[in-house]
Amino acid sequence: MKDGFKARTRIIYLIIFLTGIIMTTRLFFLQVVNSEQYKNEANKQHFSPAAKNFDRGSIFFTEKSGRVISAAVVKNAYQIYMNPKVLEDSEDAYAKLSKIVSVNKTDFMAKAAKKNDPYEVIMHKVDKDKALAVDALNIKGLEIYPESWRYYPAGKLASHVLGFVGYKGDSLVGRYGLELAYEKKLKRDLDKKPVNSFAEIFYGIKKIVAGGLENADITLTLEPTVQSMLEKKLEEILEKYKGKMSGGIIMEPSTGKIVAMSAKPDFDPNFYSEEENIGVFTNPLVESVFEMGSIAKPLTMAAAIDGGGVRPDTMYTDNGFVKYGSAIIKNYDGKARGKVDMQEVLSSSLNTGAVFAMQSIGKEKFSEYIRNYGMGNRTGIELPNEVSGKISNIIDNNRELEYATASFGQGIAVTPMEMTVALASLANGGKIVKPYLVDKITIDGFRDKKTQPEVIRQVISKEASEDISRMLVKVVDGALLGGKYKMENYTVAAKTGTAQYMEAGSKNYSEEEYLHTFFGYVPAFEAKFIVFLFVAKPQGVLYASHTLTEPFMDITKFLLNYYEVPPDR
Numbered sequence: 001m002k003d004g005f006k007a008r009t010r011i012i013y014l015i016i017f018l019t020g021i022i023m024t025t026r027l028f029f030l031q032v033v034n035s036e037q038y039k040n041e042a043n044k045q046h047f048s049p050a051a052k053n054f055d056r057g058s059i060f061f062t063e064k065s066g067r068v069i070s071a072a073v074v075k076n077a078y079q080i081y082m083n084p085k086v087l088e089d090s091e092d093a094y095a096k097l098s099k100i101v102s103v104n105k106t107d108f109m110a111k112a113a114k115k116n117d118p119y120e121v122i123m124h125k126v127d128k129d130k131a132l133a134v135d136a137l138n139i140k141g142l143e144i145y146p147e148s149w150r151y152y153p154a155g156k157l158a159s160h161v162l163g164f165v166g167y168k169g170d171s172l173v174g175r176y177g178l179e180l181a182y183e184k185k186l187k188r189d190l191d192k193k194p195v196n197s198f199a200e201i202f203y204g205i206k207k208i209v210a211g212g213l214e215n216a217d218i219t220l221t222l223e224p225t226v227q228s229m230l231e232k233k234l235e236e237i238l239e240k241y242k243g244k245m246s247g248g249i250i251m252e253p254s255t256g257k258i259v260a261m262s263a264k265p266d267f268d269p270n271f272y273s274e275e276e277n278i279g280v281f282t283n284p285l286v287e288s289v290f291e292m293g294s295i296a297k298p299l300t301m302a303a304a305i306d307g308g309g310v311r312p313d314t315m316y317t318d319n320g321f322v323k324y325g326s327a328i329i330k331n332y333d334g335k336a337r338g339k340v341d342m343q344e345v346l347s348s349s350l351n352t353g354a355v356f357a358m359q360s361i362g363k364e365k366f367s368e369y370i371r372n373y374g375m376g377n378r379t380g381i382e383l384p385n386e387v388s389g390k391i392s393n394i395i396d397n398n399r400e401l402e403y404a405t406a407s408f409g410q411g412i413a414v415t416p417m418e419m420t421v422a423l424a425s426l427a428n429g430g431k432i433v434k435p436y437l438v439d440k441i442t443i444d445g446f447r448d449k450k451t452q453p454e455v456i457r458q459v460i461s462k463e464a465s466e467d468i469s470r471m472l473v474k475v476v477d478g479a480l481l482g483g484k485y486k487m488e489n490y491t492v493a494a495k496t497g498t499a500q501y502m503e504a505g506s507k508n509y510s511e512e513e514y515l516h517t518f519f520g521y522v523p524a525f526e527a528k529f530i531v532f533l534f535v536a537k538p539q540g541v542l543y544a545s546h547t548l549t550e551p552f553m554d555i556t557k558f559l560l561n562y563y564e565v566p567p568d569r
Contacts, residue, residue, distance in 0.1 A: 054148040055188035056150060056186050057185065057218065058072060058217045059178065059217070060217070061158070062220060069153075069224060071153070071154060071158065073153065074149070076147075077124075077146075078125075078128065079121055079122075079145055080097075080121075080122040081145060082108075082119075082141060083118050083120075084112050084114045084120060085115060085118050086141040087140065088141065090113075092139075093139050093141070094108050094109070097122075097137070100130055100134055100137075101123055101130055124147065125147070125149075150164070150269075152269045154224065155268050156266050157224065158227055159177075160176075160177060160285070161177055162178055163179040163281070164177070164179055166273070178438075181383060181384045182382075182441075185218070185441060186216060186218065218441055219442065220438060221258050222259065222261075223259050227259075229260075229558055230248050234264045235264055236551070237533075241539055242538065243535040243536055244537040245264060245284060246535040247416055248261065248262055248531065248533045248555075249532045250530070250531050251420055251529070251530050251532075252528065253424035253433070253529070253530045254431075254527070256434050257453065258435055261285055261437075267280050284416070285415065285417050286379075286415050287415070288415065289387060289390055289414055289415055290414070290534070291409060291412065291413045292497055293515065294497040294498060294517075295409065295419070295423065295517045296406075296408060297345070297353075298346065298426055300354050300358055300407045301354070301357050302467075302468040304358065304360050305342075307360075311467075312342050313342070314341060315339055315341050316340070318339075319336050320336030321336075322351075324399075324400055329351055331351050332349060332351065343474060346472065346474075363400065363403040367394045369459065371395075372459045374421050375389045376390070376391040376414075377389070380434050381417055381436065381437060382437050383437070390413045410509075417435060419517075424530050425459050425460060426460075426472070426493070426521075427465070430459055430460040430461055430462055431455050431456075433453065436454075439451060468493075469525055473492065476492045481545055481546075481549060487557075488569075489569060490560060490565075490567055492520055492523075492524060493521050493524040493527075496516075496518050496548065496549070497515075498515075498516055498543050500513070500514055501513040515537070516543070517532070517548070518552050519533070520552055520556065522559070528563065528565055529559050535547055
């Protein structure tokens with residue numbers, strides 16, 4: 001047993017001795033034999049753009065077929081740079097260089113004159129063939145170096161979702177959108193790679209212990225053809241009605257999967273530095289709140305039906321107005337309809353009817369439904385800087401008037417994403433789902449972490465959602481512009497909204513500035529898609545039915561055809 005112990009001890013000492021010999025030999029070659037070579041390399045690196053090395057995970061769109069296409073990638077090329085300190089004949093250098101690439105002579109000579117400057121960029125993003133041709137000139141003081149940058153092949157497409165990569169100090173990092181939200185996953189930490197063989201040993205150990213970088217690529221749920229179609233429609237809306245902004249979301253109501261989402265005006269992330277107004281980088285779909293107006297009425301009606309306050313055929317007397325002290329709530333046209341049912345409340349978009357429905361379950365229960373719809377909370381979508389809706393009027397206030405106005409979408413403000421998720425509950429059997437943009441994250445090129453659809457809660461019963469869907473189909477078939485857009489082979493459930501903006505510096509609502517909204521889902525009773533649209537401050541048209549109905553129907557018909565959805569009637 002003693003002999004065995006001694007043998008093992010000798011082996012351990014031998015391993016330590018041999019390791020020492022190897023390290024000493026390696027140090028000798030590094031510090032003595034090859035010292036001049038490494039010194040030259042270090043000097044070259046000091047005067048080269050090595051610090052600009054850049055790599056990053058890719059982002060992909062997903063086509064209907066399942067094929068992925070690039071949304072954000074790293075593009076590689078070369079830069080040509082000059083070391084004026086060692087450039088001997090600038091005229092000769094320019095003459096030879098200009099035969100390969102187009103260079104401004106005045107600029108070239110001005111840079112060559114900076115004899116104390118070791119590094120002047122001549123040209124960025126030079127392709128490989130030209131770069132190698134320049135290198136073959138073998139002109140002392142004229143060098144090429146690989147460079148990389150973030151590139152968005154589709155330009156403006158989904159720019160608010162993607163964001164962009166820009167400088168923060170000396171580092172390139174995600175600066176908005178998913179580029180920011182997933183910075184730690186997309187980042188490739190080139191700066192921390194080992195600089196010598198000994199550091200490499202400890203770097204490897206540290207990487208094993210810490211788990212290393214994820215080296216992730218991200219595949220989105222966005223379908224590029226649908227995204228492109230949505231953006232085209234939003235651009236048309238903005239141009240036609242001279243609005244301040246427009247926006248839209250297309251989502252699967254049963255899963256929360258975002259098929260397309262966009263806002264206009266937008267930007268090209270390849271040229272973000274050319275934007276004069278940095279406010280365009282903000283995503284109003286998750287970062288801005290709006291009083292949504294009458295598209296809130298179906299939520300109120302569904303709550304009242306689910307809470308047992310009304311049925312679709314419940315009657316009430318519409319006098320055209322409701323008084324709360326000195327405050328008067330009127331219908332949009334100021335007219336009274338007399339004795340009408342709840343269907344007529346939605347078909348004619350009666351404010352007084354929404355108030356009646358709210359009162360049928362009481363303000364406390366109504367407030368509970370509003371919160372359970374998710375209003376006043378972030379949806380949890382993967383985008384950064386998401387804000388929550390402002391519903392304090394019906395949380396911290398006991399005034400009947402605030403609950404009355406909230407019943408038709410006034411006095412409470414939510415994000416378009418918040419509203420879309422709430423409205424999706426009418427289409428999916430009463431469930432609040434978590435919206436998502438990321439289909440999967442691929443780590444190290446082979447390990448997939450796929451997003452699973454998530455149901456947050458049941459807010460209304462399936463029966464109540466079916467009742468409200470039937471009512472909204474009747475709105476489209478008969479009331480919406482006189483039934484002009486009724487589809488022969490498909491049931492479409494939809495509702496418009498026209499909300500007043502608050503006057504700047506006042507508590508009064510403007511009679512000139514409006515937010516137009518429109519939502520709908522199709523097929524109404526087995527909904528594949530919910531579509532939400534808005535345009536802020538359109539000019540020359542008062543009601544959303546005239547600005548957004550046609551774009552909504554164009555989008556709906558496109559989706560039904562593109563996804564080959566079978567008719568349901």
